[in-house]
Amino acid sequence: xxxxxxxxxxxxxxxxxxxxxxxxxxxxxxxxxxxxxxxxxxxxxxxxxxxxxxxxxxxxxxxxxxxxxxxxxxxxxxxxxxxxxxxxxxxxxxxxxxxxxxxxxxxxxxxxxxxxxxxxxxxxxxxxxxxxxxxxxxxxxxxxxxxxxxxxxxxxxxxxxxxxxxxxxxxxxxxxxxxxxxxxxxxxxxxxxx
Numbered sequence: 001x002x003x004x005x006x007x008x009x010x011x012x013x014x015x016x017x018x019x020x021x022x023x024x025x026x027x028x029x030x031x032x033x034x035x036x037x038x039x040x041x042x043x044x045x046x047x048x049x050x051x052x053x054x055x056x057x058x059x060x061x062x063x064x065x066x067x068x069x070x071x072x073x074x075x076x077x078x079x080x081x082x083x084x085x086x087x088x089x090x091x092x093x094x095x096x097x098x099x100x101x102x103x104x105x106x107x108x109x110x111x112x113x114x115x116x117x118x119x120x121x122x123x124x125x126x127x128x129x130x131x132x133x134x135x136x137x138x139x140x141x142x143x144x145x146x147x148x149x150x151x152x153x154x155x156x157x158x159x160x161x162x163x164x165x166x167x168x169x170x171x172x173x174x175x176x177x178x179x180x181x182x183x184x185x186x187x188x189x190x191x192x193x194x
Contacts, residue, residue, distance in 0.1 A: 002175065002176065003077075003078040003174075003175070003176035004020075004021040004173070004174070004175045004176070005021060005022075005023075005035065005036070005037045005075070005173070005174050005175075006018070006019065006021055006022035006023070006057070006086075006171070006172070006173040006174075007022070007023060007024075007025045007039065007073075007075075007171065007172045007173070008022055008023070008024050008025065008056060008057050008059070008060065008170070008171055009024075009025045009026075009047060009060055009061050009062040009169050009170055009171065009172075010024055010025075010026060010047055010048070010049050010050075010059060010060020010061065010062075011026055011027075011047040011048055011049045011060060012024075012026065012049050012060075013026055015049045015052055015059060015060060016052050016056040016059045016060075017056060018056060019056060019057075021035065022035070022056075022057075022173070023035035023037075025039070025041075025047075025062065025073075026047050027041070027044055027045060027046075027047050027062075028040045028041060029041055029042075029043065029044065030042065030074045031076075037075065037076065038075075038076040039073070039074060039075045039076065040073070040074060041062075041071055041072065041073050041074075042071060042072040042073075042074070043071065045062055045063075045064060045071045046062065046063050046064075047060065047061070047062050047063075048060055048061050048062075048063065050091065050092045050093045051092045051093060054092050054134060055134070055137070055138050057088060057138075057170060057171035057173075058088055058090075058092050058124065058134060058137065058170045058171065059092070059170075060170065061090075061091055061092075061168045061169060061170045062157070062168070062169050063091075063166040063167065063168045063169075064157045064158030064166055064167050064168075065158070065165075065166050066097075066098050066100065066158060066159035066162065066163035066164060066165060066166055066167055067158075067159075067162055068158075068159065068160060068161050068162050069158055070100075070156045070157065070158040070159075070160065071156065071157055071158055072154050072155070072156045073154065073155045073156075073157070073169075073172075074152060074153070074154050075152070075153045075154075075155075075172075075174065076151060076152060077148060077150075077151040077152065077153055077174070077176070078151070078176055079151055079176075080148050080149055080150055080151050081147070081148060081176055081177070081178045082145065082146070082147045082148070082176070082177040082178055083145070083146055083148060083153075083174050083175060083176055083177060084143045084144070084145055084174070084175045084177060085103065085127045085143055085144040085145070085146060085172070085173070085174055086126070086127055086141060086143050086171070086172070086173035086174075086175075087101070087113075087125070087126055087127040087141075087144075087169070087171065087172055087173075088124040088125075088126070088137055088141070088169070088170040088171040088172075089101050089113060089115075089119070089124060089125040089126075089157075089167070089168065089169055089170070090119040090122075090123050090124035090125060090134075090168060090170060091119065091121065091168045091170070092121070092122055092134060092170075093121060094121055094165075095118065095119065095120050095121045095123075095165075096118045096119050096164075096165040096166055096167070096168055097118040097163065097164025097165040098115065098116060098117075098118045098159055098163035098164050098165060098167070099113065099115040099118050099119055099125055099167050099168070100112075100113065100114055100115070100157065100158060100159040100160065100163070100167045101113045101125075101155065101156065101157050101167060101169065102155075102156050103127075103144070103146070103153065103154070103155055104153065104154040104155075104156065105146065105148050105149055105150055105152075105153065106149075106150035106152040106153075106154065107154075108149075110146055111127070111144055111146075113125055113129040114129075115129065115131070116163075118164065118165065119131060119168075122134040122135075124137045124141070124170065126140075126141035126142050126143075127141070127142065127143055127144035128142045128143075128144055130142060145177070153174065155169070155172060157169055
């Protein structure tokens, strides 16, 4: 079975209905286990419900004021392996003057989004740091691919120095590539799914 885990950041669990393999994140301090995955923030952080009429993945957010302090969101992966990473860094209701996020393979940084122009209202940086409008993000966002050498992913938000506004994360999704390939190979060998 494929290992697909999505995180929709917001203040209220029932504000929108999460999609398959997704769960809400609302000031959850590590370790929280929900939807078959253990995850959580390193300390209390601010969440917001924004707009329940937009794509469920963009309806809310978690924010870290860009004051030089960074917060860490940890996900325990199924195994060290290759994963596809989907991200929405932005805000449906307000412009954010600066967006900062980095991805870590346990403690090794492998991707940094340092958007010094920030995001306009209804705009999101995807996992490659490319800005997408709210209307385009669902179909045009680009995933990042990472071969993890550990079974821990950390996502850190908040600027390393003093900057404008907040860094805001709305959605994160991880999909284990090998697990999906193994499932397909098993189906082909056994004739299941033909």
